[in-house]
Amino acid sequence: MALVEIKNVRKNYGTLEVLKGVSLDVEKGEIVTIIGRSGSGKSTLLRCINALETINSGEILLEGQSVSAKMDGLRQMRQKVGIVFQAFNLFPHMTIEKNVTLAPILTGKTDKQGARKLALSVLERVGLADKLKAYPEQLSGGQQQRVAIARCLAMSPHLMLFDEVTSALDPELVGEVLKVMEEMAAQGMTMVLVTHEMNFARNVATKLVFMHQGRVWEQGDPKTLFANPQTPELKSFIGHHAG
Amino acid sequence: MRQFSFSDLLFLATALEWTFLMAAIALAFGVPVGLALALARTSGSAVLRTVATALIELIQGIPLLGLLMFFYFGIPVLVGKDVPTVVAVGAAYTIYTAVFLGDIWRGGIQAVRQAQWEAGACLGLSWLQQFVHIIAPQAFRIALPATVGFLVQLIKNTSLASVVGLVELARAGQMISAGTFQPLLVYTLVAAIYFTICFPLTTWSRTLEARLNGAR
Ligand SMILES: Nc1ncnc2c1ncn2[C@@H]1O[C@H](COP(=O)(O)OP(=O)(O)O)[C@@H](O)[C@H]1O
Ligand SMILES: [Mg+2]
Numbered sequence: 001m002a003l004v005e006i007k008n009v010r011k012n013y014g015t016l017e018v019l020k021g022v023s024l025d026v027e028k029g030e031i032v033t034i035i036g037r038s039g040s041g042k043s044t045l046l047r048c049i050n051a052l053e054t055i056n057s058g059e060i061l062l063e064g065q066s067v068s069a070k071m072d073g074l075r076q077m078r079q080k081v082g083i084v085f086q087a088f089n090l091f092p093h094m095t096i097e098k099n100v101t102l103a104p105i106l107t108g109k110t111d112k113q114g115a116r117k118l119a120l121s122v123l124e125r126v127g128l129a130d131k132l133k134a135y136p137e138q139l140s141g142g143q144q145q146r147v148a149i150a151r152c153l154a155m156s157p158h159l160m161l162f163d164e165v166t167s168a169l170d171p172e173l174v175g176e177v178l179k180v181m182e183e184m185a186a187q188g189m190t191m192v193l194v195t196h197e198m199n200f201a202r203n204v205a206t207k208l209v210f211m212h213q214g215r216v217w218e219q220g221d222p223k224t225l226f227a228n229p230q231t232p233e234l235k236s237f238i239g240h241h242a243g
Numbered sequence: 244m245r246q247f248s249f250s251d252l253l254f255l256a257t258a259l260e261w262t263f264l265m266a267a268i269a270l271a272f273g274v275p276v277g278l279a280l281a282l283a284r285t286s287g288s289a290v291l292r293t294v295a296t297a298l299i300e301l302i303q304g305i306p307l308l309g310l311l312m313f314f315y316f317g318i319p320v321l322v323g324k325d326v327p328t329v330v331a332v333g334a335a336y337t338i339y340t341a342v343f344l345g346d347i348w349r350g351g352i353q354a355v356r357q358a359q360w361e362a363g364a365c366l367g368l369s370w371l372q373q374f375v376h377i378i379a380p381q382a383f384r385i386a387l388p389a390t391v392g393f394l395v396q397l398i399k400n401t402s403l404a405s406v407v408g409l410v411e412l413a414r415a416g417q418m419i420s421a422g423t424f425q426p427l428l429v430y431t432l433v434a435a436i437y438f439t440i441c442f443p444l445t446t447w448s449r450t451l452e453a454r455l456n457g458a459r
Contacts (some may be wrong), residue, residue, distance in 0.1 A: 079367030
């Protein structure tokens with residue numbers, strides 16, 4: 001059984017059909033990158049996986065359980081799925097430590113004593129253990145994004161979703177975030193990420209998905225697809241984003 | 244004719260208690276109702292939003308004096324028996340406060356980006372946890388200057404309760420002035436008392452506003 005099974009999912013906003021029958025499996029430990037032109041439905045697909053968006057037909061299973069905004073255990077499901085956005089969305093009125101430990105404390109994953117240790121351990125993983133007492137506005141964009149990742153890690157997620165997490169960053173800050181993600185991948189985290197970082201897609205991902213006009217246009221082994229795209233659309237997309 | 248004396252000062256002080264009592268009642272009941280209105284105005288339910296909006300628009304369209312008259316003269320007719328003045332006046336100030344705070348706090352809640360709710364939801368927090376820990380502290384900070392500003396209005400507007408016979412500060416001044424024929428002295432004193440209460444609040448509200456504009 002795959003960790004995530006997306007079965008023939010359709011999603012529309014009013015009369016606009018954004019996902020036109022998407023099917024995709026994500027196995028445990030897989031690193032799936034989704035690429036595609038702007039507006040092809042990548043963010044929508046990601047947001048459907050943790051039920052931030054409601055699908056119109058089809059089904060999404062997470063660890064075998066059907067996912068929807070109305071499901072029993074919606075919150076338990078979301079505690080297992082970390083998601084990081086382009087805008088970091090840290091809580092500006094809380095210290096970094098509080099940002100990271102708020103959800104684990106409120107959901108009973110840790111008590112107040114354990115929280116400090118938990119904060120230190122996840123912030124260490126993203127290289128920010130010295131920022132415990134800082135506020136988000138005192139950090140660079142790259143650091144804030146790493147805190148956002150740490151905030152998810154503190155919930156011990158089974159799956160991590162990333163939506164263009166480096167797109168809003170100054171170029172010199174992209175590397176530090178990608179490095180953290182590579183380390184997570186190396187430690188066996190299951191990850192689905194929408195990205196424009198073609199090197200990451202080629203070298204770190206275990207599966208590449210190319211979306212076009214609301215459909216999975218091509219998917220497969222990243223190196224094979226990059227070397228040998230089957231459709232003119234993917235070929236042209238790679239041409240535009242190469243180098 | 245008598246001279247303004249120490250006992251007049253005591254009388255003013257006693258009247259001031261009513262001024263504070265009215266403000267305290269208005270806040271004690273108006274704050275929770277105001278919070279409920281703000282939440283209803285920003286909720287996902289169209290029914291709640293409509294009801295809260297209608298209530299806010301209606302009450303904000305009535306002069307406070309009209310509200311006082313309505314509660315003082317109208318409520319006894321509606322319930323068919325006498326209602327203590329404090330209760331009627333307290334009810335009028337409560338609804339006045341609730342509606343204004345409700346509107347101010349709605350603005351504060353809506354000023355917090357939607358993505359902040361979403362970030363909480365994505366971590367598996369309940370609606371209440373998201374509101375209490377993530378949204379409310381940010382909304383309150385944004386709405387604090389306007390909230391303190393309203394408090395000043397409320398204290399000044401307690402003077403209107405004199406029209407239905409409540410002897411608060413303004414009414415006490417009127418009575419002493421009539422007894423002593425020293426209106427200039429008495430009213431200056433009354434004005435000075437209002438000023439002494441309100442000025443620090445106004446200054447505080449300005450400081451908060453400046454600090455808020457400085458940050459972010
Ligand atoms: N909340 C929404 N309401 C209406 N249309 C939307 C909404 N979100 C996305 N869309 C539309 O859906 C399409 C796919 O959007 P999105 O999933 O964000 O694409 P991508 O992430 O690949 O750029 C776009 O045409 C976009 O305008
Ligand atoms: Mg997108």
